[in-house]
Amino acid sequence: MPLNPTRSTDDCFAVILAGGEGSRFWPASRPDRPKQLLPLGSSRPLIQDTLERAEALVGPERVRVVAGGSLVGPLCSAAQGLTAERFLVEPQARSTGPALAWAAWEIEKQSPGAYMISLHADHVIHPLDGLVETVDRALAAARRGALVCIGIEPHRPETGYGYVQTGSVTGDRTWAARRFVEKPDLETAESYLAAGGFLWNSGIFVWRAAELLAAMRESTPEIAGAFPLLEAGDTEGYFSAVEPVSVDVGVMERSDSVEVALATFAWDDVGSWAALARTREADAQGNVMVGSGRVVDARRNIIWSEEGEVVLFDVDDLVVVRSGDVTLVTRRDAAPDLKKLVNRLRGDA
Amino acid sequence: MPLNPTRSTDDCFAVILAGGEGSRFWPASRPDRPKQLLPLGSSRPLIQDTLERAEALVGPERVRVVAGGSLVGPLCSAAQGLTAERFLVEPQARSTGPALAWAAWEIEKQSPGAYMISLHADHVIHPLDGLVETVDRALAAARRGALVCIGIEPHRPETGYGYVQTGSVTGDRTWAARRFVEKPDLETAESYLAAGGFLWNSGIFVWRAAELLAAMRESTPEIAGAFPLLEAGDTEGYFSAVEPVSVDVGVMERSDSVEVALATFAWDDVGSWAALARTREADAQGNVMVGSGRVVDARRNIIWSEEGEVVLFDVDDLVVVRSGDVTLVTRRDAAPDLKKLVNRLRGDA
DSSP: OOOOTTOOOTTEEEEEEOOOOOGGGTTTOBTTBOGGGSOSSSSSOHHHHHHHHHHHHHOGGGEEEEEEGGGHHHHHHHSTTOOGGGEEEESSOOOHHHHHHHHHHHHHHHSTTOEEEEEETTOEEEOHHHHHHHHHHHHHHHHTTOEEEEEEOOOSOOSSSOEEEEEEEEETTEEEEEEEEOSOOHHHHHHHHHHOOEEEEEEEEEEEHHHHHHHHHHHOHHHHTTHHHHHTTOHHHHHHHSOOOOHIIIIITTOSSEEEEEOSSEEEOOOSGGGHHHHSOOOTTSOEEESSEEEESOBSOEEEESSSEEEEESOBSEEEEEETTEEEEEEGGGGGGHHHHHHHHHHHO | OOOOTTOOOTTEEEEEEOOOOOGGGTTTOBTTBOGGGSOSSSSSOHHHHHHHHHHHHHOGGGEEEEEEGGGHHHHHHHSTTOOGGGEEEESSOOOHHHHHHHHHHHHHHHSTTOEEEEEETTOEEEOHHHHHHHHHHHHHHHHTTOEEEEEEOOOSOOSSSOEEEEEEEEETTEEEEEEEEOSOOHHHHHHHHHHOOEEEEEEEEEEEHHHHHHHHHHHOHHHHTTHHHHHTTOHHHHHHHSOOOOHIIIIITTOSSEEEEEOSSEEEOOOSGGGHHHHSOOOTTSOEEESSEEEESOBSOEEEESSSEEEEESOBSEEEEEETTEEEEEEGGGGGGHHHHHHHHHHHO
């Protein structure tokens, strides 16, 4: 499927949410080097891959990056071609709802009636032309006034993702969204997979900026209540006044104009070290090695070494990370719970 | 049991075998820093503990240390009170038989009729008064002309040790040695434990120096054939001419004058990382940590960190070693096979 040179995205902005802290990749991820700065999807930082995707969708001029001020420098260093004037600098992190409302506000102000594609800086997506094709279909729905969520056909009973159930057909592989479900338990996830009609909520959205703001005015008082502060140009006041509600909970679960477009690309949110087994290449024994590692009689391990060599002997299904002063050893199964560990260690300290 | 101040060891030498390379403690042990230089039994290097034991047995003047020339400096640095003039410097490593024959030769030359106590630099022994009491009984047998092996009452079906079967009683907790058995399989080791009358061969021996040399002349041509070179003062020639046969195989298994004295001390040969669970203190979850480590939901792990912090999350029964440029992760069960890994890695390189 070639990129379509005739498609017009002159009225389209891409917004990259690049604020996340990513304690699930501790000790490689740290407050000054969150997940999106790490080469988790390819040999380049995730933000570099994401930036190139966004530029392919809308051109470099209409890419916006939302992040805290301390990340502007590190992100520009990590992503070739990214410059400070592309940033919307959040005074504080208040979840995706307030961030996307602010981005929509700024885009609508600059270019009334414009559309926006909301991307996460730390996802893995390929191939690019699948993304372009999917966004084109999503835009078609957005031009009818829909708030569009891009949904991924599930191929395993994943309990770490949210799901969206499809309703009546509204367009080409596009449906009304019947309901959103937050991370289900395994039994539920298995039943979704068996039943069909449930897609993973990728967190990638397409809408007219003004439409998002209108939907929030209707059903998201936690955020829209602070719009007068945006109107007055008081961004700091706005971020202090809003409640930290995600766009999924604050808008997508509440609005009647939500549609879901099926993705024709492979997607991973790289939610934990265990995801590297999907996003990076493994050896014949299923070991993934980033940095210097050697394995003997070892299977399905994930090694991340930023200095020195990690040697695994006769162990299976482990995650071993050597970064800075810290060496972490855990199980692949336990990697999604790493946040618990980080909180426990902070409690210790 | 107090040290006996009236015992006479004026005619006794202690010989510490300090040559081993110890690849089973890789990557912490290296050719220039073998196992005996590491704090595996206490917070001090094994050689320091061993030196103090030897000095308690015979006084500092009559301690001899056998090692290669490259280890003299490191050993003297590691063990307070050890000086270069205590060393018998091996021109090359040729197993314990040739080394002990040479030590016996030098001792007999200096002090005809003297006795020697042969110790390994890298064993853990306590308490000291148990060793003193045991050596006194062994010396009583050696004064009758016996070659005495000190035997340890086994308390687990260890497959990593040699065993010696006791025969008729010859003295106070001392028996004729019926036969020596090299590392048995588990079933055999279990049968020994059930039957009784089998002791672990500690590798600690007591004999009159001249008696060892006589026994070798009688039954160890691989070594005694080169005695004329020692006679001629050609130590290098001697080490080139001998075959690398252990004293167990070359003498103890062949001679009729071997006796075994029961130890009244606890002993460990610290044969692999797994031994640290026995020689160093563990936390309530059975984790042993040397250096900086933290564990959360982790049990029975062994952590050795020379720099930085090792963090274990939700893993059990592992060995994690961070030393120099290398981080090793293996299972406690696999630790005794580490030599295989080191050989494999050398083959790779």
